[in-house]
Amino acid sequence: MKTLKFKKNLIPLFIVVSGVTVFIVYNIQLNKKFIQVEVNSIIIKRNNWQLRTTEFYLKNGLRIDSTFKDNFDLKIGDSISKRPNTKTFSVYRMKNGKYKFYKKNTIY
Numbered sequence: 001m002k003t004l005k006f007k008k009n010l011i012p013l014f015i016v017v018s019g020v021t022v023f024i025v026y027n028i029q030l031n032k033k034f035i036q037v038e039v040n041s042i043i044i045k046r047n048n049w050q051l052r053t054t055e056f057y058l059k060n061g062l063r064i065d066s067t068f069k070d071n072f073d074l075k076i077g078d079s080i081s082k083r084p085n086t087k088t089f090s091v092y093r094m095k096n097g098k099y100k101f102y103k104k105n106t107i108y
Helices: 002-036
Strands: 039-047 054-058 063-066 079-082 088-095 098-106
Touching (some): 002 063
Antiparallel strands (some): 039 054, 079 088, 088 098
16 A cells, blocks of 8 residues: 555656756757757747756757856857757947947857
C-alpha cells in the first residue's frame, strides 16, 4: 500500500523533471542551429519571460538569448549578420534611414 502511494507521489515529480529536460534540450538545439547556419536577418520580437534571459526573435525563425553571461545590447529592428559555424555576429542599427555597423558580439 505504501509503495503505491510512493509511486503516485513520484509521477508529478517525473512530469516536472521531464518538462524541464525537454525545455533545456530544445534551447541547446536552437543555440547550436544559430551557430551552424549563416544569418542575415532582422530582430522582430523581444521576450523576457525567463526573468534573467531576454530572447530576441529573428525574422528567419532563429533566436538569440541575452543573459548575464552574454549581455547583448540589441533592439527590435536591428539587423544581424553572421557567417556559418561561428559564434560571432555583427549587429547593424538603423540610423538616418540606413543600416550602419553597430558592434560585434560573441556567444559563449
